[in-house]
Amino acid sequence: MANLAESARSWMRSPISRPLLAMALLFLILAAITPSFYRIELHDGHLYGNLIDILKNGAPLIIIALGMTLVIAVEGIDISVGSVLAISGAAGIYLLDGYPLWIALLAALAVGVLCGMWNGMLVAFLQIQPMVATLILLTIGRGIAQLITSGQILSTSVTSYTYLGKGYLLGLPFPIFIAAGIFALLYLFKTKTAFGLFLEAAGGSKTASLYAGIKPRMILMIAYTIVGACAAIGGIIVSANLGSADSNNAGLWIELDAILAVVIGGTSMRGGRFYLGGTVVGALFIQTLTTAIYALGIPPQSILLVKAVVVILVCLLQSDVFRAKMTFARKKVAVK
Template sequence: MSFIKRMYTNAVRLKLLWPSIGIAIILLFNALFTPGFFHIRLQDGHLFGSLIDILNRGTPILIISLGMTLVIAKEGIDISVGSVLAIAASMAAFLLQKQLPFAIALAAGLGIGVLCGLWNGWLVAKLKIQPMIATLILLTVGRGIAQLVSGGKIITISDPAYRFVGGGFWLGLPFAVIIAAFMFVVLFLITRKTAFGLFLESVGSNRISSEFAGIHSTRIMITVYVICGFCAALAGIIVSSNITGADSNNAGLWFELDAILAVVIGGTSMRGGRFYLGGTVLGALFIQTLTTTIYTLGVPSESVMVVKAVVIIFISLIQSDVLRYIIGGMIRKKSRKKVIANEAAA
């Protein structure tokens, strides 16, 4: 019992409990009502099945959410990640179409993401523009830049190395899943095994006090936006590789909303400070599991957003400490009344 209690305490402390319960409920629903949902088959050395699809399809949102976690921990926001994704994908596809080597196209796509992150970080940290407004600029302009690069058309990709990034397999798993796991490990080491994570939480909690303590808050703020831009660009490479084409009009649409939801569901507060990368991973998996379940049940596409909204609102409410305190108080009050009534009857 002590081991179970310790596991429960750690899950609550690390904000992993509620997203884990949400995923468990959806998986239980699928176990009861979706035949073959848990069936995984090995074909030509590759794993296939609904669970593998969840991991594979959820990779872009997961990678973006990891970068978004650091930005939100700084008490910021980045709503331009969908447009950055489209720019990076369009640039890489455009260079491949011009017969440039894969390495150059990949570096250019990721480099565009870094530059976009630098731009957002400069606006927020140096010019003191509100993060929502600063990133709104690139949200609108970025989509236009992506369309200019692609000429408003879908660029088809035939390079085998590029197609392997989002569509290949390694050790039986989709290569995109390996990339996402690698990004999580790298960011975890950077934020938990170096002073950067402590400085980030300090700046997110109280920027002025952090500066008095000698922390270079401007540098921290720019860094997290650069990381977020890089993550968005990497997600763009994976998305375009997976569909073997760059669609500047539709690539990355609403990704920023799913990424923010994944971070919040994972337990990171929009007010900044403490952040939980593990919780973000569970939040992203929850959103993708929910999406896959909805499509598996044959829910009309025009109703998907509504169903997702209802479920996510419910999960967000049960995560609220204030709501749980109110409900707990009501239960305790009712129990006291029952005890008083029993004593009076006795």
């Protein structure tokens, strides 16, 4: 029994325990308010329901948040991922008119990689503050997407492309498998190569890692390149799901959700240790909250407000200082 209690306390100290508890609490509230929220139906071999929608619509956020985790692990940040998503989606749709699918996909991915390398160069080698460096692409990125689309909403009917966003495999939406594949790839990259160790070392102390023979600038460059590629994949999924490229609205504010997903997942903004599994839970929490708001009929104008309140509560619960103060306050009340 003592071992069980100790295991429970150890699990509660784990960073991933808090987002999981927050997710469980949200599910319990939804179960009490609207039990039909969890209904899943099978039509023509495809699964439908709110839970399936959460996984499908959350796939781009999960992918981008996973890339953002690597950047935050080295004390960086990328607020341009929404614009990169828009550019990549626009490039993919634009090139489908006259070029094979594989060229359009490679070009869209290359756009994301180049954007990530640009941000990485500004931050790692020119030593520009990450927020300012990525603000450049955030500002001009949608303008670039507008130039690609000539200010129009481009559409496509190429089924092999739209399948990437709204196709089904084994009864589940195909974007779920893409997100799972990216997670598996980055997890292997973290655990089976030296990169994960170098990333944590560079995030913990760039000076110490430099003396240990690690090149923190190159690690930072790689991290920004990966998040650019992740944003490009998210752009492909979003444009394929819609069958169109909307330069103004595609990926709008997704950078904020991605950063919140990373923080909720237990990764510190100060760098160092990072948790890919926690990021996935954080992204699903945010997507579940968004889906629940729509399902409960809350006015769309209130989404940002409701999301902000919930996220603030979750972040407070994750704060060691806040929990210590609450514990001290409870003890004080108990003494009285």
